[in-house]
Amino acid sequence: MKHQFAYLGVAYTAIWAGIGGYLLFLGRRQRATDRRLEELRERDQAHRE
Amino acid sequence: MTPPTTARRSGTGTILLTILVALGMAVGIVAIFFWVPTANCLVPGAAPGQPCFDARPDYIQHIFYMHVPIAYVAYLAFGVVLVGSVAYLKTSKRRWDRLAHASAEIGVLFTGLCLVTGMLWGRPRWGTFWTWDETLTLTFVLFLIYVGYLLFRGMASDAERGARVAAVIGIVGFADVPLVHFSMVWWRTLHPAEVVINPAGPQLPTSELVTMLWMVAVYTGLYILMMLLRTRLGRAHDALADAEAAAEDRPAPPGPVGRSGAVQAGVQP
Numbered sequence: 001m002k003h004q005f006a007y008l009g010v011a012y013t014a015i016w017a018g019i020g021g022y023l024l025f026l027g028r029r030q031r032a033t034d035r036r037l038e039e040l041r042e043r044d045q046a047h048r049e
Numbered sequence: 050m051t052p053p054t055t056a057r058r059s060g061t062g063t064i065l066l067t068i069l070v071a072l073g074m075a076v077g078i079v080a081i082f083f084w085v086p087t088a089n090c091l092v093p094g095a096a097p098g099q100p101c102f103d104a105r106p107d108y109i110q111h112i113f114y115m116h117v118p119i120a121y122v123a124y125l126a127f128g129v130v131l132v133g134s135v136a137y138l139k140t141s142k143r144r145w146d147r148l149a150h151a152s153a154e155i156g157v158l159f160t161g162l163c164l165v166t167g168m169l170w171g172r173p174r175w176g177t178f179w180t181w182d183e184t185l186t187l188t189f190v191l192f193l194i195y196v197g198y199l200l201f202r203g204m205a206s207d208a209e210r211g212a213r214v215a216a217v218i219g220i221v222g223f224a225d226v227p228l229v230h231f232s233m234v235w236w237r238t239l240h241p242a243e244v245v246i247n248p249a250g251p252q253l254p255t256s257e258l259v260t261m262l263w264m265v266a267v268y269t270g271l272y273i274l275m276m277l278l279r280t281r282l283g284r285a286h287d288a289l290a291d292a293e294a295a296a297e298d299r300p301a302p303p304g305p306v307g308r309s310g311a312v313q314a315g316v317q318p
Contacts, residue, residue: 004108011112011169015119018162019271022155026278033285040292047299 066274073267080260081114109173116166117245118264119159120188122272124226126156127195129276131223134216146212147283148276149219150202153195155275159268160192167240175239183232184240191229194222208290 087106133149136142167185168178179185198218205211233243244252251258 001106001108004106007169007173008108008111011166012115014165014169015115015162018158018165022158022275023278026275026282030278030282030285033282033289037285037289037292040289040296043296044292 063277070267070270070274077264077267081111085256085260112166112170114260114264116170118268120163121265122268123156123159123163126152126159127223127226130219134219137216143287147280151276151279151283153198157195164188180239182239183236184238187225187229187232191225194225
């Protein structure tokens with residue numbers, strides 16, 4: 001019985017690790033893109049001035 | 050041209066959906082562990098509906114309530130890839146391509162999770178994690194098709210052409226989805242028969258069916274949430290590509306600006 005729970009724990013952890021990992025990865029990519037966009041916007045403003 | 054600020058903060062809808070998905074998942078877990086039967090009936094009772102003569106606790110079966118909804122959501126994701134790809138080829142509007150690309154990425158994640166949970170379920174049942182059974186093999190092929198779709202997009206030097214070819218892969222690749230599903234009906238596979246979408250109606254007791262459908266709804270909500278986040282990222286990428294193209298057209302400003310700058314900043318399309 002304990003063995004079954006441990007096994008089930010591994011399966012459920014694998015699912016949530018996959019989903020959570022992907023959401024974290026999305027967040028990281030979004031922040032990097034936002035940063036780069038902001039950088040370009042500032043350069044564009046500086047260029048106009 | 051000033052680069053647009055497309056990256057909006059998470060709206061109320063996204064936050065609300067996150068809370069709903071988390072609550073739905075919690076309710077689903079409670080139902081899985083405390084409502085649906087956990088006993089595996091080894092020797093059936095004297096008549097249908099009678100208690101079993103011999104039953105053993107079977108918690109491994111709880112993987113089923115995650116595995117099946119994940120598989121359905123993977124089908125849904127690839128269906129959205131199909132719709133987005135057809136619409137993109139027809140209209141050439143970027144938003145359809147963004148939709149297809151986002152859905153393919155999430156579909157690959159869900160197919161990967163479906164394969165992993167299936168293998169974990171299969172080990173105690175079949176004595177092996179993997180066998181080249183029709184359903185398993187076709188699911189693995191489905192995973193490879195859409196991994197190929199993502200790799201192709203990542204490597205295409207011409208974004209416009211890459212999107213068009215990827216759309217064709219997305220359309221052709223969808224042909225494997227009904228094959229995966231009906232392989233359980235057409236062939237005598239090691240994989241258990243389809244018990245929810247069955248020609249003879251659902252083959253599950255009420256508590257199991259309700260829990261299963263609940264989890265399908267929860268995972269569909271999770272898919273929508275992921276799509277909202279992933280398409281927002283796609284919009285930001287497109288805005289960045291436009292801004293970088295505009296920056297390249299201007300006289301060289303001081304400092305590292307342009308496409309190489311994006312690589313340095315670790316931004317991948």
